[in-house]
Amino acid sequence: MGAHVQARHVLLGVSGGIAAYKSCELTRLLVKAGHTVQVVMTAGAARFVAPLSFQALSGRAVADDLWTSRAADGMDHIDLVRAADALVIAPASANLLGRAAHGLADDLLSTLVVARGDIPTLMAPAMNQAMWANAAVRRNVEALRGDGVRIAGPASGPQACGEVGAGRMLEPEDLLWEVEALWQPKRLTGRRVLITAGPTFEAWDAVRGLSNRSSGKMGWALARAAWEQGADVTLVAGPTALAPPWGARLIAVESALQMRDAVHEALDRAATDIFIAAAAVGDWRPAQTSSGKIKKQPGESPPTLTLQTNPDILAETAARADAPFCVGFAAEAEELLANARAKRLRKGVPLLVGNLGPQTFGREDSACVLIDAEGHRELPRLPKLALARIILEDVAARMASPTLSDPS
Ligand SMILES: Cc1cc2nc3c(=O)[nH]c(=O)nc-3n(C[C@H](O)[C@H](O)[C@H](O)COP(=O)(O)O)c2cc1C
Structure with missing residues (x-):
């Protein structure tokens, strides 16, 4: 891998939304692109997708408990984010966005958000369209943007609840672009x-x-x-x-x-x-074109194509x-x-x-x-x-x- 396709370490936070399944694919794409991924799940996220899926895709045990650290000094809530080149939260639930906007640290993932320092951070919201339109959610999102968090999406379209509107998590392929863009210098802003x-x-x-x-x-x-x-x-x-x-x-x-x-x-x-x-x-292009299909006539020599x-x-x-x-x-x-x-x-x-x-x-x-x-x-x-x-x-x-x- 050259300097322009560099392997990085991504701390991928998954919170409790139906879009959590799409983050399995995001994990796979990040790994395929040469990166390493440490997944952190909220208790809500683990209701939607089993941690074992993320473990298998990332090749690392999922971290999901503030009180059960793998670090000898018990400091996973700091160490995990210090080791990362980016903190990516996908999906970011309304609840997670609210906790992050207010600096609450009541589980492993939200504590890592508060401890993130200045590492590039991206959140990919995913929720019902009325939840996304809710005034409190809007305030939280603006506060996070103001704190330098990249908010990626959401997209509009049909939702799992049957409603249609803005709130769909970006597709994993699009999120891969978003994540890798975090590490690129912004030399062409305004161009x-x-x-x-x-x-x-x-x-x-x-x-x-x-x-x-x-x-x-x-x-x-x-x-x-x-x-x-x-x-x-x-x-x-x-x-x-x-x-x-x-x-x-x-x-x-x-x-x-x-x-x-x-x-x-x-x-x-x-x-x-x-x-x-x-x-x-x-x-070149054909000099003469036909709006119908030129028919092959039995026994006739092939037509000449003039350009x-x-x-x-x-x-x-x-x-x-x-x-x-x-x-x-x-x-x-x-x-x-x-x-x-x-x-x-x-x-x-x-x-x-x-x-x-x-x-x-x-x-x-x-x-x-x-x-x-x-x-x-x-x-x-x-x-x-x-x-x-x-x-x-x-x-x-x-x-x-x-x-x-x-x-x-
Ligand atoms: C079936 C189901 C689907 C849900 N989908 C979403 C969702 O897409 N986005 C969201 O913000 N919350 C969703 N929720 C609500 C969250 O799971 C709930 O707010 C939870 O407390 C989030 O916790 P967490 O942010 O710690 O993961 C859903 C709940 C249920 C039961």
């Missing part, structure tokens, strides 16, 4: 970032078309890395199999023309600081009077450095990320080279999220130092 991702699909007829092997994973990783650093993120994406990214505004498109329109609309709507063109935009050139979204964006800081991506098949250098100049962008398409498309990891007017910097094969974090760190440094953002 607006627009990212394109995925392939395009260029329809030929009602059922056929041209596309490519881009999975969208690099664009998703960039959206996540930008959001983690505090940016307001819009992601314009061609067809992918990926779930909408937490924290980013997703605009789903299909073709290069639609992607171009969506990009210009986003740029027109709000002043944008950074544009990252990670999508694998089809270079026309798609617009260059990156070059167009870089040429706008209000151009953001533009970062291009080049997926090359060979001669990576030479081709990517030429592409940077052709597009007129200050920074270009070059990688080898066949060794990148669809994979969880990639290796790339960052090219600017001064030279190039090779990044080793790493998970795409780690690469995205390095790229965003590099871009943030350039934003802070205007001489580094010269496209020449």
